[in-house]
Amino acid sequence: MPAKLVVTDLTHHYPDEYTGESVHALEKINLEVNEGELVTVVGPSGCGKSTLLNILAGLLPYREGNASMDGVKIQGPSSERGVVFQEQAILPWRSVAKNIGHGLELKGVPRGEREKRVSEFIKLVGLVGFEDKFPHELSGGMKQRCAVARTLCADPAVMLMDEPFAAVDAQTRITLQEELNRIAIATKKTILFITHSVDEAAFLGDRCFVFTARPGRLREIVNIDIPREKRIWADMNNDPRFIEARDKIMRLVREEVLVSNA
């Protein structure tokens, strides 16, 4: 069976209207994400991770190379590919419940059905009791839970996540990572997860794509062969497979960061 997401020879330059020079963000990226797989992407900051995600989301037009889902070229956004952004993306003028149900509302799912599904996801992400609150009344961690639930509730085939937990405190982040792992088990969604945290990449990923410094190329793929059910922080920290993968990713990222600072 062909992979869910296929990227071939994807190159991207951002034109600069003012200086006429362009920023070379991605160089000949080739990668595949299989159905039901959770892959993480790490690389030095500015190496083009978000660029890749935006192209896959269909939010950024591209000319060189190809990106496709289920064999169809990606040419615009689709509710089949949900995105969780780093921050500031749930709508301030919608309550938690209305934010989570937004995707269904856009699809015209009737109210009764919608409310049923919304309450399921509110439970799944632990926001019971906060249905009618507005985003500015939530903590950073709760906002991100709401953002994840919103994307899940729209039921996309693929979830693209761009450093979704980067802006929350360390304690909350650990909880959110374990929650996402549970969600990945429960929903079997195909997930592409960008992060700058090596621990996070090794904890969550079935595979981890390590990118080079800009222009971003795929440097190496690190396999992390640990069953999802075993991925709990209390155990992972002593799991030699986790430690090995994390150290390997760490070494690769370090090298690339040195290159990008040189």
Place this chain on the structure above:
Amino acid sequence: MRNNLNRFRAFWRHFPAAGAINLALIILCILLIWELISSTIDNPSRYLPSPILVALSSVDMIYKGLLPSYFGDTLIRLITGSSIGLALGIPFGLIIGINRTSADIFYPVMNFFQSVSGIAIFPIVVIWWGNSDTTVLVVILYTSFFPIAFTVLSGVREVPMQYIHAARTMGATRFQVIRDVLLPGSMPHIATGSRLSIGFAWRAVIAGEMLAGREGLGWMIFTAQDADKTSEVILGMVMIGVSWIVLDHYLLRPLEADTIERWGLVQR
């Protein structure tokens, strides 16, 4: 001693009617100063009649039914003119905020007309429609259109890209993006713009009535001056200011509290 004062302040702030009593005290002070000046100048009935005289003239005008009728006329003109102005200005601002091409076409035109004030278009409007209610309405509409159109235009452009992206990746159509993201996202600007527009319209209606000679509060203070009825002039001015405060407090403020404050888009 200081401690007691602070305690009293804290108590006073939480006293239910504190706001109303404070306001009443401020008004009382102004009336006292007014009375004081009025009683020390020569010929106060021509230059600054005392508050009591103004109040008496209001009783007289209410009794004759003139004040309620003038007030009603003015208010209806204001509401009609500025609602049409807002109803046209909000979508117009939205469209040129969203669409580059229409912005390129209409922005210079808008800029041109914005500099030609409502009073400056008055003569041509009188040539077209005479000294009629239509004339006054057109001037109000014209005056209220630009502030709201300009503020909505910049409001739309300031809505964070991330919100639009989020909606689009959930499958939102162009129309759904406008309805669910751009319109509510511009609410702070729509609120500010409406207040500006209605404020300008309120001034335009007064000026319009004076120039076109249509009965209303503006006309009242204009003709009262001709007839040397200074107390009616002042009464008209007070009515204008007080009704704006009432309008603002009971219409615009609750609207803001219900939307942008509830959403945390502005500080309380």
